[in-house]
Amino acid sequence: MIGHDEALRAVESSLDRPSAARVYDYFLGGDTNYAIDREFAHKLRERVPLIGQYMRTSRQFLGRAVRHCAQLGVTQFVDIGSGLPTAGNVHDVADEARPQLDTRVVYIDNEPVALAHSTLLLADSADPDRHCAIAGDMLKPDELWELVRGTGVIDLRQPVALVVNAVLHFIKDDADPDSILAAYREMLAPGSLLVLSQMTNENPRSDEERQALTDLVAYYEHTTNPGQLRTTDEFARFFGDWELLEPGLVYAPAWHPDGHTVFSAAPSESRVIGGVARKPAP
Ligand SMILES: C[S@@+](CC[C@H](N)C(=O)[O-])C[C@H]1O[C@@H](n2cnc3c(N)ncnc32)[C@H](O)[C@@H]1O
Numbered sequence: 214m215i216g217h218d219e220a221l222r223a224v225e226s227s228l229d230r231p232s233a234a235r236v237y238d239y240f241l242g243g244d245t246n247y248a249i250d251r252e253f254a255h256k257l258r259e260r261v262p263l264i265g266q267y268m269r270t271s272r273q274f275l276g277r278a279v280r281h282c283a284q285l286g287v288t289q290f291v292d293i294g295s296g297l298p299t300a301g302n303v304h305d306v307a308d309e310a311r312p313q314l315d316t317r318v319v320y321i322d323n324e325p326v327a328l329a330h331s332t333l334l335l336a337d338s339a340d341p342d343r344h345c346a347i348a349g350d351m352l353k354p355d356e357l358w359e360l361v362r363g364t365g366v367i368d369l370r371q372p373v374a375l376v377v378n379a380v381l382h383f384i385k386d387d388a389d390p391d392s393i394l395a396a397y398r399e400m401l402a403p404g405s406l407l408v409l410s411q412m413t414n415e416n417p418r419s420d421e422e423r424q425a426l427t428d429l430v431a432y433y434e435h436t437t438n439p440g441q442l443r444t445t446d447e448f449a450r451f452f453g454d455w456e457l458l459e460p461g462l463v464y465a466p467a468w469h470p471d472g473h474t475v476f477s478a479a480p481s482e483s484r485v486i487g488g489v490a491r492k493p494a495p
Contacts, residue, residue, distance in 0.1 A: 227325050233383055233438035234327040239263040241272055245297045245330055257432060261425050270475050270485045271379040271410055274465035276301040278408045278489050281458075281469060282374040283310035288317060288407055289373045294380030295320035297327045300366055303376060304344045317366050320346040321357065324437070340459075342366070351380065352388055354396035357478040359401040368422075369423055372404035378487075381411040381451065383433075383440040385447045393453045403494045406458075410465055410487030414442035426484070445486055455490035462488035 231253035235246040239254045246254075257264050277292065288311065292303045307316035320331050331346035345364045349357040356475055362369055384390045398407065417423040428440060433439050449462050460468060464480035465487040476483040 227437060229328070231245045231282065231436045232324055232326065233433070233436060234296045234322065234324040236287075236436070237268055237379070238299060240268040241299050243297055243299045245326065248480060253432070257429060260428050260432070263482075264429070266475050267412060267484045268379070270414075270465050270483045271487075272299070272301060273474055274410050274468060274485065274487045275303070275376065275378040275408070276306050277469050277471060277474075278410075278487070279303050279306045279376065280286045280310045280372070281337045281489065282317060282406050282408065286408070287372050287404070288315050289367045289371060290316065290318045290376060291321070291367060291373055292318060292378075293349070293357070294375040294377060294383070295322050295327070295331060295346070296324075296379075297330050302334070302427070304335075304339055316339070317343045318345075319361050319364055319366050320344075321349040321351070321361070322346075322349045325350060351377070351384065354393055354400065357406060358397075358400050369400070370402055372402050372406070372492075374406040375401060376408040378408060378410050379412070379485075381409060381448070382442055383438040385439065385441050391450060395453060398453050398455065398492065401492055403492050405492045407452060407455060407490045407492070408487075409448070409489075410485055411448055412442050412484055413444060413448070413486045414484075415444045415486070416481060448486055451489065452490040455492050457488050457490045462486060 231250045236254050239246040239250055258419040274443040277290045290303050290307060304318040308314055322328050328346060328348050335344050335346055345366050347360050349360050363369055418427060430441060445462055464483050465485040466474050466476040466483050467480035468487055
């Protein structure tokens with residue numbers, strides 16, 4: 214756990230650039246964002262008018278995927294890059310799906326404002342035996358796994374749903390996400406589930422849209438979270454040889470849509486792809 218002074222210093226040093234967590238919060242209608250984030254969000258929306266809908270699509274996929282995992286009987290969740298608390302937090306969705314309240318959630322983010330707010334939210338409304346938020350870097354799987362183990366909230370010998378939702382587009386290929394994902398897949402117990410989604414540049418409607426998506430990536434170079442978009446093929450490798458649950462790796466709105474799903478009539482317009490896979494028995 215980081216101390217108060219350290220947390221304050223981390224927050225202060227994160228405010229000179231927009232952050233992915235706070236920009237996402239803005240588009241989802243939250244109020245944990247700053248002028249620098251809002252100005253950046255407006256610039257994004259000018260270039261990619263549906264960007265807010267893409268972010269809502271990601272958040273909705275998270276909710277449906279977590280509900281599905283809980284209904285399949287997986288009760289432990291590790292949510293890496295959990296972001297700022299907002300509607301549809303993993304522990305809320307999991308508790309709703311399993312009213313016997315036997316689910317456990319560890320939230321992890323490396324964004325100090327997100328971590329501070331997650332900690333506050335949990336202190337107010339969650340069950341400290343079942344829920345916690347920690348600072349951690351997805352790029353350091355061994356270290357991060359020790360932190361998760363140290364919380365005492367999750368039994369890593371049992372199946373876990375590892376959630377990495379709307380995060381991988383902030384991990385460039387030069388950070389070697391293949392090895393990072395392979396390390397997590399290796400450490401998870403058989404029967405574990407992997408929930409992944411990210412933004413895609415696949416099948417843009419026009420050259421104009423292709424250029425707008427390229428510009429979007431360029432804009433993010435000036436935030437705390439530069440990244441890259443990926444096609445379905447480029448993304449599929451993060452599931453390794455795990456068995457994809459139905460309907461596979463698809464445009465996110467096509468993954469078990471419900472009555473609220475944005476783009477459910479035309480999933481390929483969403484620019485978000487996602488899927489859930491299960492670790493086979495050895
Ligand atoms: C767009 S938000 C997604 C929030 C949440 N997962 C959701 O789907 O609603 C991306 C989050 O990933 C976090 N993030 C990016 N790189 C990370 C890293 N290396 N380790 C941990 N978190 C990271 C950001 O701070 C941000 O909160």
